[in-house]
Amino acid sequence: MTVRTPMTLSAVEAGAGLRAALSRPPAEVVDQMVASGMRGRGGAGFPTGLKWRLAAEADAPDGRRYVVCNADEGEPGTFKDRVLLAKHADLVLEGMTIAGYAIGAREGLLYLRAEYVYLRDSLLDSLRERREQGLLGREVAPGFDFDIRVHMGAGAYVCGEESALLESLEGRRGEPRDRPPYPVVRGLHGAPTVVNNVETFAWATAVLARGPEWFASIGTHRSTGPKLLSVSGDVARPGVYEFPLGVPIAEVLRAAGGTDAKAVVVGGAAGSCVPASEFGRTVSYEDVATGGAFIVLGPDRDLIDVAENVAEFFADESCGQCAPCRLGTVALLDGVRRLRAGNCTPDDVARLRRLGATMRLTSKCGLGQSSPNVFLSLLEHFPADMRVPVGTGGE
Amino acid sequence: MLTPPVADLALVADLDALLAEHGADRSALLPVLAGLRRRHGEISDAAMQLVAARLGIPPVEVLGVVTFYSFLRGGSARHVVRVCRTLACELAGAPDVWARLEREVGAPAGEATSDGAVVVERVHCIGRCDHAPALLVDDRALDDVTPADAAALVASLRGEARPT
Ligand SMILES: Cc1cc2nc3c(=O)[nH]c(=O)nc-3n(C[C@H](O)[C@H](O)[C@H](O)COP(=O)(O)O)c2cc1C
Ligand code: SF4
Ligand code: FES
Numbered sequence: 373m374t375v376r377t378p379m380t381l382s383a384v385e386a387g388a389g390l391r392a393a394l395s396r397p398p399a400e401v402v403d404q405m406v407a408s409g410m411r412g413r414g415g416a417g418f419p420t421g422l423k424w425r426l427a428a429e430a431d432a433p434d435g436r437r438y439v440v441c442n443a444d445e446g447e448p449g450t451f452k453d454r455v456l457l458a459k460h461a462d463l464v465l466e467g468m469t470i471a472g473y474a475i476g477a478r479e480g481l482l483y484l485r486a487e488y489v490y491l492r493d494s495l496l497d498s499l500r501e502r503r504e505q506g507l508l509g510r511e512v513a514p515g516f517d518f519d520i521r522v523h524m525g526a527g528a529y530v531c532g533e534e535s536a537l538l539e540s541l542e543g544r545r546g547e548p549r550d551r552p553p554y555p556v557v558r559g560l561h562g563a564p565t566v567v568n569n570v571e572t573f574a575w576a577t578a579v580l581a582r583g584p585e586w587f588a589s590i591g592t593h594r595s596t597g598p599k600l601l602s603v604s605g606d607v608a609r610p611g612v613y614e615f616p617l618g619v620p621i622a623e624v625l626r627a628a629g630g631t632d633a634k635a636v637v638v639g640g641a642a643g644s645c646v647p648a649s650e651f652g653r654t655v656s657y658e659d660v661a662t663g664g665a666f667i668v669l670g671p672d673r674d675l676i677d678v679a680e681n682v683a684e685f686f687a688d689e690s691c692g693q694c695a696p697c698r699l700g701t702v703a704l705l706d707g708v709r710r711l712r713a714g715n716c717t718p719d720d721v722a723r724l725r726r727l728g729a730t731m732r733l734t735s736k737c738g739l740g741q742s743s744p745n746v747f748l749s750l751l752e753h754f755p756a757d758m759r760v761p762v763g764t765g766g767e
Numbered sequence: 768m769l770t771p772p773v774a775d776l777a778l779v780a781d782l783d784a785l786l787a788e789h790g791a792d793r794s795a796l797l798p799v800l801a802g803l804r805r806r807h808g809e810i811s812d813a814a815m816q817l818v819a820a821r822l823g824i825p826p827v828e829v830l831g832v833v834t835f836y837s838f839l840r841g842g843s844a845r846h847v848v849r850v851c852r853t854l855a856c857e858l859a860g861a862p863d864v865w866a867r868l869e870r871e872v873g874a875p876a877g878e879a880t881s882d883g884a885v886v887v888e889r890v891h892c893i894g895r896c897d898h899a900p901a902l903l904v905d906d907r908a909l910d911d912v913t914p915a916d917a918a919a920l921v922a923s924l925r926g927e928a929r930p931t
Pocket of ligand 1: 411412413414415416417418442443444445446447529530531532533534535567568569570572737738739
């Protein structure tokens with residue numbers, strides 16, 4: 373069984389959110405999203421209502437705007453979008469339609485990672501049914517035409533980064549663009565484009581169906597609404613969990629059966645390693661922000677294995693476009709291997725830390741910027757596992 | 768329009784069908800290449816030149832795209848087994864699974880078997896960490912894989928045709 377807690381989305385009736393949206397002017401739909409306080413569920417946490425407003429108000433020279441659903445879900449430890457697309461595709465497609473209405477787009481694209489190709493047929497079936505029901509296609513509402521296509525990815529983690537995703541949709545190598553301009557201003561084919569995560573669209577449908585006050589009443593003041601978490605690793609019950617934002621890490625571990633954990637990698641390879649002493653911290657934008665990945669590490673794990681696995685991941689997945697990431701990811705991997713072999717002096721460790729700081733500051737996109745996170749958090753919290761030679765602990 | 772250096776009629780016919788389905792512009796490049804890869808295996812130089820000519824882009828751009836994406840590269844075997852090597856799967860025993868796979872196919876990861884039946888690739892997170900260790904067999908997912916499952920898988924793939 374994959375879904376471990378009751379899902380609020382299971383109780384949201386398909387069609388209700390779209391009906392509620394179409395009964396208002398588009399600007400009011402945007403207002404509702406703003407009032408919900410919702411922030412993007414893909415990891416970066418940008419306020420969704422504001423994103424829609426920026427795209428709606430951006431200049432569209434040829435009148436075209438796009439809605440793009442980011443179903444690239446490549447962050448290690450994340451699988452909740454796969455479950456949503458399998459169980460609640462209707463709510464995702466409906467959220468895209470609502471966004472299309474809100475920003476004045478006629479076309480939506482769902483970028484599905486190649487590894488999820490087995491989900492494509494059921495998505496195409498859902499699209500066909502929605503067209504038959506008049507929820508997609510011509511005249512969804514007077515003057516509002518909107519349709520959605522599924523576009524397959526071809527295997528590259530970096531394509532989850534929104535500007536790389538747009539490059540990929542345009543038939544190019546998935547190399548991130550300079551930002552600004554942001555996609556809301558110049559996105560797909562240069563047109564204003566909203567890119568949102570799968571889960572973000574599903575919750576947008578719920579916000580319209582149930583009202584922004586309902587959504588804002590869940591979670592904390594700055595982190596509203598429920599969040600899906602993907603829990604894996606050393607737990608008795610891996611799977612997808614729903615919690616209100618603001619939930620303590622310890623509570624998630626209790627639910628999943630992993631209370632003896634030594635640490636949790638929250639946020640996947642791009643996230644950070646949280647030690648047991650900090651399990652009282654909360655999953656929220658004001659504390660531990662995450663797209664929802666929890667990779668739990670049991671009491672007997674040697675965490676240098678984690679450091680090496682994550683470093684290999686980034687060395688493989690760097691797109692190679694900018695030097696700090698192309699060279700830095702390889703240097704960090706080499707550093708982890710030298711630590712393991714006992715070949716690092718205190719000075720070497722200090723250099724690795726500085727390298728990590730430089731990569732955070734100077735890499736072109738989020739991949740390179742986040743690639744040292746797990747490594748640096750492990751050095752900080754688990755110097756013994758990381759074979760840090762004594763004398764560098766204070767740096 | 769350029770004529771392809773090698774007249775592969777089946778390739779041309781498939782390309783025409785793919786262009787009709789996905790549109791004959793640059794944004795169709797990935798789905799078109801993925802379609803060719805699926806039907807014909809490795810995307811040859813001739814295929815890249817043909818695609819470039821049809822879409823009106825330089826062949827080197829097509830090459831750049833093919834080499835960028837892991838699902839477009841390679842492809843000499845009839846079946847691809849993609850074993851996840853990322854954190855959740857490694858914790859759950861993926862190294863034992865791929866060691867067994869390599870032994871059963873008799874070739875290291877990334878190299879096709881001599882009969883061209885199978886290639887094993889070690890890939891990053893495939894989004895099934897709740898069922899680690901997980902792998903993909905062509906388009907299908909296999910969950911909670913044991914080394915014994917891996918051995919049985921190779922035996923059955925040797926007898927199967929390329930998926931369509
Ligand atoms: C390397 C990298 C990979 C990313 N992968 C994903 C992804 O798979 N899915 C996703 O929704 N966002 C991903 N993002 C974040 C996107 O760039 C973008 O912020 C997000 O799609 C916006 O949607 P949201 O505001 O609804 O979260 C990734 C970012 C980076 C830097
Ligand atoms: S940070 Fe890494 S992934 Fe991002 S553009 Fe630079 S090389 Fe490419
Ligand atoms: S880590 Fe293997 S499927 Fe995610």
